[in-house]
Amino acid sequence: MPRVVFLIEDSLPHGRVGPELTPTLWSLVESGGWNPEGGVSVLASSTYPNHATFATGRDVASHRIFTNDIWDGQQFVCSSTIGPVGGTVFQAARRAGRSTAAVLGDQTMVGCMGASQADIHWPPKGVLPEGTELDCLGYAANAAVIDALASSDALDIDLLYIHMNDPDSTLHKFGPDAPETVERIREIDDDLASVVELLQPKWDETVLFVVSDHEQEAVNQNIEPIDLAAELYRAGLPGHAHNEGTIGIVYDSPGAASIKTLEPIEDAIDLDHTNDGTAITLAWSGPGRVFGRSNKTLAGQHGSPRTRTQVATVSGGHPAVANMATFLAAKRPHATDYAHLIANLLDLPLNR
Numbered sequence: 254m255p256r257v258v259f260l261i262e263d264s265l266p267h268g269r270v271g272p273e274l275t276p277t278l279w280s281l282v283e284s285g286g287w288n289p290e291g292g293v294s295v296l297a298s299s300t301y302p303n304h305a306t307f308a309t310g311r312d313v314a315s316h317r318i319f320t321n322d323i324w325d326g327q328q329f330v331c332s333s334t335i336g337p338v339g340g341t342v343f344q345a346a347r348r349a350g351r352s353t354a355a356v357l358g359d360q361t362m363v364g365c366m367g368a369s370q371a372d373i374h375w376p377p378k379g380v381l382p383e384g385t386e387l388d389c390l391g392y393a394a395n396a397a398v399i400d401a402l403a404s405s406d407a408l409d410i411d412l413l414y415i416h417m418n419d420p421d422s423t424l425h426k427f428g429p430d431a432p433e434t435v436e437r438i439r440e441i442d443d444d445l446a447s448v449v450e451l452l453q454p455k456w457d458e459t460v461l462f463v464v465s466d467h468e469q470e471a472v473n474q475n476i477e478p479i480d481l482a483a484e485l486y487r488a489g490l491p492g493h494a495h496n497e498g499t500i501g502i503v504y505d506s507p508g509a510a511s512i513k514t515l516e517p518i519e520d521a522i523d524l525d526h527t528n529d530g531t532a533i534t535l536a537w538s539g540p541g542r543v544f545g546r547s548n549k550t551l552a553g554q555h556g557s558p559r560t561r562t563q564v565a566t567v568s569g570g571h572p573a574v575a576n577m578a579t580f581l582a583a584k585r586p587h588a589t590d591y592a593h594l595i596a597n598l599l600d601l602p603l604n605r
């Protein structure tokens with residue numbers, strides 16, 4: 254049975270992966286495999302919906318984390334306070350007697366992935382230890398994640414999830430195409446090299462997935478942000494609206510067809526339908542147009558289908574890597590695929 258390591262480089266743009274800018278990741282791709290078109294995120298193409306999917310193998314309508322913040326029936330709250338509905342790989346692994354660990358650069362991800370169910374999780378209870386080195390937006394720096402990995406028993410475990418929050422913070426701050434971003438992606442590839450180094454002693458037993466959760470698009474600061482609640486009110490439409498990055502979401506929505514009639518909305522889809530005939534509707538506008546209050550400090554954002562491409566790679570020394578590489582190459586993998594690939598590798602009873 255292999256040791257499975259699932260490493261997410263948050264927001265790493267698929268189009269930047271190559272021998273020049275990410276030589277470590279590129280050497281992993283060459284020794285293992287990938288999908289040259291990249292994978293496909295769940296919608297919203299935001300961090301917490303996709304991480305909940307990575308931990309459950311299910312789409313948003315099943316685990317109920319549709320956007321980073323979710324409606325609890327009375328207000329929008331961070332999805333980490335509720336966590337994914339239904340089972341996770343961590344619970345399935347426990348039932349099968351396999352050990353698990355999650356070392357996560359965004360501390361709120363402990364809640365979003367249900368990672369407190371893992372045998373080891375960091376940061377403990379989703380709270381950053383005092384003195385933790387931070388990235389440019391206040392999440393754990395990749396160096397802190399690497400330290401946490403090196404100083405715990407996480408490397409001797411059957412299934413290990415690692416989340417490196419930067420590049421996400423860098424892309425938000427500078428935008429996807431800034432020289433600062435390109436330079437930082439090069440440095441972040443060195444962080445990946447440090448993780449691969451830590452994995453070396455058991456490399457022959459390892460299946461390593463290195464993926465991203467979504468991309469980012471450049472924020473167009475010249476267009477007014479959309480306040481979706483105000484748009485609903487103006488049009489006399491019902492629903493509880495929330496603005497987040499380049500999408501807005503409506504709970505108790507009259508449905509995508511109605512939401513699409515709102516002037517600034519380019520397109521919308523229903524992510525779920527409820528018994529009372531309402532929907533949960535995701536809406537977006539044109540390239541770079543954000544929802545919510547004007548935030549001139551962020552140059553990059555995500556959420557819309559334009560940021561759906563995920564990095565999708567596999568490598569490692571275990572013989573199962575070849576099969577995984579064949580799977581990834583055969584067709585663009587969906588975010589829901591990975592937990593089931595992992596369940597097959599480790600013989601876990603993961604519910605669909």
Ligand SMILES: [Zn+2]
Nearest residue numbers: 263264300466
């Ligand atoms: Zn993300």
